[in-house]
Amino acid sequence: QKEVEQNSGPLSVPEGAIASLNCTYSDRGSQSFFWYRQYSGKSPELIMFIYSNGDKEDGRFTAQLNKASQYVSLLIRDSQPSDSATYLCAVRTAGQNFVFGPGTRLSVLP
């Protein structure tokens, strides 16, 4: 089982809709969770991080963490074409390793 898993996509949503991106992880002792956005040919940029169960909101983005289910998600409200990118989930494990998921490609259709 891979340490961090994501659906590769592409996930297509119409402009203005909510995009829901999901990530599961295998190390139950993982401590903190990150969402990065990566445009093609560019470096990842941090969108949000979360370390407590529940929801964390920042503008149009909401991260949701459920440690019991080993699941973290990212919701993007009012999706815009400029949100089209690959979204990487990253986990800092109990062993302090920083592991990226394979990424989910999001396409927001005008």
Add this chain to the structure above:
Amino acid sequence: GAVVSQHPSWVICKSGTSVKIECRSLDFQATTMFWYRQFPKQSLMLMATSNEGSKATYEQGVEKDKFLINHASLTLSTLTVTSAHPEDSSFYICSARKGQELGGYTFGSGTRLTVV
């Protein structure tokens, strides 16, 4: 905010030559920096963890004699790809964390290496 500068942004080199990539933390001291490699349409793969003043820690399968890492100061880490071959062509990215901030991992802009 934390800024990480990476140079060059792209480089083309001949097979058999060596290429050095620099990663600098501009407004903070980074005792630890990370080097990643990303092949087209694939995720980031951690190559090594660079520690200031000590040897780098390499991930399994990464040749330490081929990918030389030097972290001589708190603001600079370098990755040298020695005797580069076409299969080393990839996107190399460094990252660093400012202090112990939970969300503080910042990435450099990446270096596109093409070996011909």
